[in-house]
Amino acid sequence: MNDMTTTIDRRQMLSCLAGGFGSVGLAAMLGESAAADSTPSKLSLPHHAPRVKRVIFLFMNGGPSQIDTFDPKPELARWEGKRLPVLDQNTNKLLGKPRPLGNAFPSPWKFAKHGESGLDVSELFPHVARHADDLCLIRSMCCDSFFHAQGTLEMMTGSGLFLRPSMGSWLTYGLGTENRNLPGFVVLGNVMGNVDATKVFSSAFLPAEFQGTRLANLKEPIPNLKSPLADDEQRARLDVMQQFNARHLSRRNDTSALNARIEAFELAYRMQTVASDAFDLANESAAMQRLYGLDETKTNAYGQKCLLARRLVERGVRCVVVNHIDWDQHSNLMAGHAKNAGEVDQPIAGLLTDLKQRGLLEDTLVIWGGEFGRTPNTEGKNGRDHNTAAFSMWLAGGGVKGGHIHGVTDEFGAYTVEGRTHVHDLHATILHLLGINHEQFTYRYGGRDYRLTDVFGNVVREILA
Template sequence: MTTNQAGKTEFPAIDRRRMLGCLAGGFGSVGLATMLGESAAADSSPAKRSLPHHEPRAKRVIFLFMNGGPSQIDTFDPKPELARWEGKRLPVLDQNTNKLLGKPRPLGNAFPSPWKFAKHGECGMDVSELFPHVATHADDLCLIRSMCCDSFFHAQGTLEMMTGSGLFLRPSMGSWLTYGLGTENRNLPGFVVLGNVMGNVDATKVFSSAFLPAEFQGTRLPNLKEPIPNLKSPIAETEQRAQLDVMQQLNARHLDRRADTSALNARIEAFELAFRMQTVASDAFDITRETAATQQLYGLDQPTTNDYGQKCLLARRLVERGVRCVVVNHTDWDQHSNLLAGHAKNSLSVDQPIAGLLADLKQRGLLDDTLVIWGGEFGRTPNTEGKNGRDHNTAAFSMWLAGGGVKGGHIHGVTDEFGAYTTEGRTHVHDLHATILHLMGINHEQFTYRYSGRDYRLTDVFGTVVRDILA
């Protein structure tokens, strides 16, 4: 670790390690390394990087990612004024202002929300009837109504939300966290992604470690029926260990002859991690060990909530075992038409599992130092597209955080009377990332990585910590 002339802490690439070799007997080397996302972070202790910079409020992150863009007007930002303008042209710009990477599209007429809002909790937070279960946790939610971003399309918007850049390949937020803080359990990946993103979004880029060492990219588990293929070895552990020891010499010799070792190191470490996971992961991924009451809390007994309920329950089991960052994906919130059916279906499938996760974390004493984040890559317009849909809106959308050092029952930011633009407390994605890092004990301006002649960071050259939401 060094300090440059600007006083920023620079973190060099991890030293080459002579890790134990590739798995033999029952594991396909290339397939398993790819499945694991080549993510181990097994030797990435905070002490090696002098982190955290300050006392952290959160130790781990769960990002409940609603890919496609939920409508803020129909969920957490009520706009009753739209009812007066229904079917009329709104007194806003005649064109969608989201111009980055796309042509502006004409706006339709005003489209008031078809769902009712009510106040919840002691804080009196307005929440749509789409989220009756989440609404019971209003006093735990820190709602940001003034989010904004730059990228208009889903691929770029998702990339921006996860990496800070919608145009260039950058490390995912989970990669930055595991690179900087390591993992509390070297027998499990430090950064796990549950479920798929939208089909037009490249998950290999969104959850990539980019120029950070390859071992820190996300471990993607799209299939919960068999999250870790080939987890059990057909041979005895002692025999498998002996095979690995023999392969160590070959891998070390192969590694010595190659200058660029990041990907090769990651692959070798993934094999070793897989060996350790044979005992630990079987327990971590076995949600049948939970009580019937806990499974019902997450909605596992209902077909509409079973899938996302399993993901949320697994996220809790992973973070309590030391995984640093878990992204729990849900698609598809992209209703350009038939928003009534689409948003109703989506919210029904995630509402109870999310509320169950919050309740479960709280009763286990984990919510205080676990930061839960909910939101999509952008929001939607107050105007119609098609018969009853909404277009993308990067100028104003809602996200909420819970636990991990944020104010519960708090609302930050204000949008205009139609929900089209942010008028107070503008919070860019860069500001959100800066705040997340701050809660994890990291100064986002000092947490840099030297690559291709310059210092890179998650927030690039932007971002301000949103101190108004800090508890």
């Protein structure tokens, strides 16, 4: 038995699943849960006819500048070199290092109208601009968390202060997965170094099997995917191990973590037998790889993530987060944003084109944005500070209006003046598009009913198709 256990541990049974990297929400699909009075089967989901089945979140960690991407502010040119009467608060003051924000900083990039809708898009995104009529642009986003760690946590979980389940965990808990041989919630790439990914993509108090499966190395996204053992021997060894796990489980009250590990070993076994194809980008044609920019050095890394995201959602994965980091330009805005946009523009456009050609965009929701925006005045000589009062995000796909703009910011892009859309409202809208009433989708923990939107949030019905 010791030799058997050593063999299983050495191969780690796809360690990124069975270890600390996460698992999938199989319990929702099977009608099982560690919390007997909060099982997905008793939630009677969906609450109404869904517009979409799955979500791809293109997360630009660090905070892209709305003023330089999707919210042009020509008035800033008139104020260049002058002190703006807005945004006295900044990170330096909050950190006890009083240093005033600088003068007005007009965008160094030109904007043009695109598509029949005439949507304004910066020259930073020439490829995405060709999809202007598919984009539902929210210019009036706002949030509560001023720093990256808290802002990322808020965007992904609804709370910047407390550990809460990630949005993908909520979705797999409630709706399960359409493919029991793959994780239901997958995270591609890392977040910024000062952001704790284990919290951001955690299942928190939901059963542990619903946490995100994080894949950082796309050259070997799933370690040990091919088993050195024959299938019958692999199955026999796993059955023995599961018998011991079941005996251990029967003697304890707190079962969530062990349940997750048992499910992870079973998932790992199934993935070793059938899932290799999903992660093999070499199966894609040369033309498809060019579409995503895999033939260019600067777009290769994010292009691989976007192409893998399509391969995963078409195989039934419920939620995929595709991370891109380093949008935090407190200085050298021109160089930093130009580099970042150059790395993601073509892959994102390729993803939208590919989803549309395959008929997947009709029931897939694609989301683009960061944890907050940037200021219209300079920090230092040529950077922008954080701005939680106004920033831009866009959605594309089933259930939202293409070529539509929701919300208005002031003439400087500093504050929202119309159509204020909080992160809670965004989450409520995402759940609505998936057929879920956010106020009724709860989980009892510690004597209280929790939900993704806490006690806030309204569906942004103005953006619904």
